[in-house]
Amino acid sequence: MEYTISNKAKLTTIILVVVGIASLAVGLLTGHGEHTSTRLWANLLVNGYFFFSISLAAVFFIALQYVSEMAWGVTTQRIFQAIMSYMPIGAVVLLVVFVASSLHMNHLYHWMMPGVMEEGSEHYDPIIAGKSAYLNQPFFWGRTIAYILVWYYFARWFRKKSLEEDRLELNGQTSPVYTKAIVKGVIFIAFFAYTSSSSAWDWIMSIDTHWFSTMFGWYCFSGMWVSVMIVAVVLVQYLKRNGYLKEVNSSHVHDLGKWMFAISCLWSYIWFSQFMLIWYSDIPEEVTYYIQRFEDYKVLYLGTFFVNFFLPFFVLMSRDAKRNGIFLIPVALIIFLGHWMDVLIMVLPGTMFDHGHVGAVEIGMFLTFLGIFIFTVLRALSKAPLMTKNHPMYDESIHLHT
Amino acid sequence: MSDKTIYAIYDDDYVLLESAKHLVEKGVHIRDVFSPFPIHGLDPVIGLPRTRIAIAAFIYGMIGVSLALTGMWFFMIHDWPMNIGGKPNFSLFDNIPTFVPVTFEFGVLCAAHGMAITFMLRNWTLPGMKAKNPYPRSTDDRFVMEIHTHDNEVSEDEITSLINQTHVLEIDVKHS
Numbered sequence: 001m002e003y004t005i006s007n008k009a010k011l012t013t014i015i016l017v018v019v020g021i022a023s024l025a026v027g028l029l030t031g032h033g034e035h036t037s038t039r040l041w042a043n044l045l046v047n048g049y050f051f052f053s054i055s056l057a058a059v060f061f062i063a064l065q066y067v068s069e070m071a072w073g074v075t076t077q078r079i080f081q082a083i084m085s086y087m088p089i090g091a092v093v094l095l096v097v098f099v100a101s102s103l104h105m106n107h108l109y110h111w112m113m114p115g116v117m118e119e120g121s122e123h124y125d126p127i128i129a130g131k132s133a134y135l136n137q138p139f140f141w142g143r144t145i146a147y148i149l150v151w152y153y154f155a156r157w158f159r160k161k162s163l164e165e166d167r168l169e170l171n172g173q174t175s176p177v178y179t180k181a182i183v184k185g186v187i188f189i190a191f192f193a194y195t196s197s198s199s200a201w202d203w204i205m206s207i208d209t210h211w212f213s214t215m216f217g218w219y220c221f222s223g224m225w226v227s228v229m230i231v232a233v234v235l236v237q238y239l240k241r242n243g244y245l246k247e248v249n250s251s252h253v254h255d256l257g258k259w260m261f262a263i264s265c266l267w268s269y270i271w272f273s274q275f276m277l278i279w280y281s282d283i284p285e286e287v288t289y290y291i292q293r294f295e296d297y298k299v300l301y302l303g304t305f306f307v308n309f310f311l312p313f314f315v316l317m318s319r320d321a322k323r324n325g326i327f328l329i330p331v332a333l334i335i336f337l338g339h340w341m342d343v344l345i346m347v348l349p350g351t352m353f354d355h356g357h358v359g360a361v362e363i364g365m366f367l368t369f370l371g372i373f374i375f376t377v378l379r380a381l382s383k384a385p386l387m388t389k390n391h392p393m394y395d396e397s398i399h400l401h402t
Numbered sequence: 403m404s405d406k407t408i409y410a411i412y413d414d415d416y417v418l419l420e421s422a423k424h425l426v427e428k429g430v431h432i433r434d435v436f437s438p439f440p441i442h443g444l445d446p447v448i449g450l451p452r453t454r455i456a457i458a459a460f461i462y463g464m465i466g467v468s469l470a471l472t473g474m475w476f477f478m479i480h481d482w483p484m485n486i487g488g489k490p491n492f493s494l495f496d497n498i499p500t501f502v503p504v505t506f507e508f509g510v511l512c513a514a515h516g517m518a519i520t521f522m523l524r525n526w527t528l529p530g531m532k533a534k535n536p537y538p539r540s541t542d543d544r545f546v547m548e549i550h551t552h553d554n555e556v557s558e559d560e561i562t563s564l565i566n567q568t569h570v571l572e573i574d575v576k577h578s
Contacts, residue, residue, distance in 0.1 A: 276499045
């Protein structure tokens with residue numbers, strides 16, 4: 001069945017973008033001093049990273065489906081393909097932030113500041129200088145470009161081959177695209193296993209240059225993974241309510257709900273493990289990160305954790321709740337905001353210090369990006385049939401019964 | 403009224419499932435099915451209520467969490483406060499991150515053991531209990547359907563003739 005974007009959906013995304021830009025303008029015009037510029041760049045990084053990572057996790061989930069030869073996900077594969085179509089836009093936003101940082105138009109990354117690594121300079125910082133082998137601009141740019149190019153290559157490949165697969169004449173043979181996609185999936189996951197962590201170090205963790213955490217990469221990775229499951233749950237509910245996706249039955253909805261539940265727990269587990277180990281050992285160079293967050297962002301920071309963990313954990317624990325949109329949608333929407341807030345508090349304390357808060361700029365920027373994201377995803381959905389054809393597991397998937 | 407129990411024995415789970423669908427369609431009530439492994443999709447066909455083991459597991463888990471927290475409050479805070487790495491030893495709340503891993507593990511332990519023991523007790527399969535399955539081969543390679551005549555309005559002959567329409571291996575009638 002072909003999907004067409006309804007006028008209501010178009011109007012909603014336009015309203016989101018207009019309200020977002022208006023709120024952003026109000027926030028920037030009423031703000032004063034140097035903080036306003038930093039605030040703008042920090043928010044651009046937050047939303048650039050948050051929405052980009054959702055599309056990246058969609059590529060990961062598709063690769064995972066091929067590698068594990070997962071059958072149930074075939075009916076929702078086009079949803080994930082649509083989500084990853086946002087990737088180029090997200091990449092451009094991130095690159096704009098990084099170029100501006102490199103040219104010193106903003107001061108998000110303290111280690112990029114001239115003189116920080118030169119002995120004798122007034123900005124000299126021996127701790128950061130000790131990290132110069134990894135944190136230097138040429139290497140940073142090499143890595144950033146490699147990540148984005150390779151990830152985008154796989155995203156395009158999965159989408160293109162899936163559309164090609166629809167047009168094949170198979171006569172009972174296994175689709176050749178499927179066997180190739182398994183190999184591609186393995187290569188992607190091997191690459192992603194390293195780069196999901198190292199990109200989080202480069203783009204997010206290096207804001208707090210003095211601090212480091214070996215779990216940080218996994219923390220970002222679980223955050224992006226749960227966000228993409230949330231988006232998929234909401235999209236499936238939305239499409240089903242509008243009469244699409246007849247092939248997606250309550251077992252598929254249940255499975256997506258299970259993923260949202262499970263990865264929420266994974267995220268909470270990693271959040272807590274990172275915190276608990278640092279809290280317990282109490283080493284000055286490690287606790288700085290948490291002291292900043294507990295002194296200036298305590299309610300937001302702890303609130304985010306409790307909402308993102310307890311809400312899905314208790315509401316979605318039962319089987320019936322995972323099959324019911326009345327439970328799924330509110331939880332999904334609230335923890336979607338929760339995971340955006342999580343990225344916000346990864347970035348703000350290191351860039352805005354004690355001046356960061358959720359105001360007109362933050363909300364405006366979020367709504368603008370949300371509007372663009374929803375529109376891009378829906379447009380990609382309308383470009384191809386909602387069901388794949390010729391996928392060898394398609395029959396098994398539509399008869400899923402759990 | 404004499405009650406008779408009819409056992410229909412099959413050698414394939416899928417055949418049994420299809421036969422059960424056929425019998426239920428004709429209005430036969432199936433009391434129970436014995437099989438070596440769970441048969442997917444059988445429960446709704448023979449009208450078994452949904453299992454409540456998940457609710458039990460949740461309750462056991464919560465009991466584990468409360469027990470762990472109470473225990474650690476008593477051992478580590480109330481009865482004999484210990485200074486470990488300078489962590490707050492005078493209040494459960496301030497020292498809660500320390501206790502989370504043990505609380506979590508103990509919750510899982512209680513939920514898992516409670517669930518397993520409840521399940522085995524309910525099925526009467528705890529070690530030492532006498533097996534109640536009518537055909538020992540239903541633990542190996544046979545699939546047995548149990549039908550009671552007093553559950554059904556149709557007569558015994560009609561039920562057996564209906565069973566004979568399916569690919570049944572053997573029918574056995576017992577008086578009880």
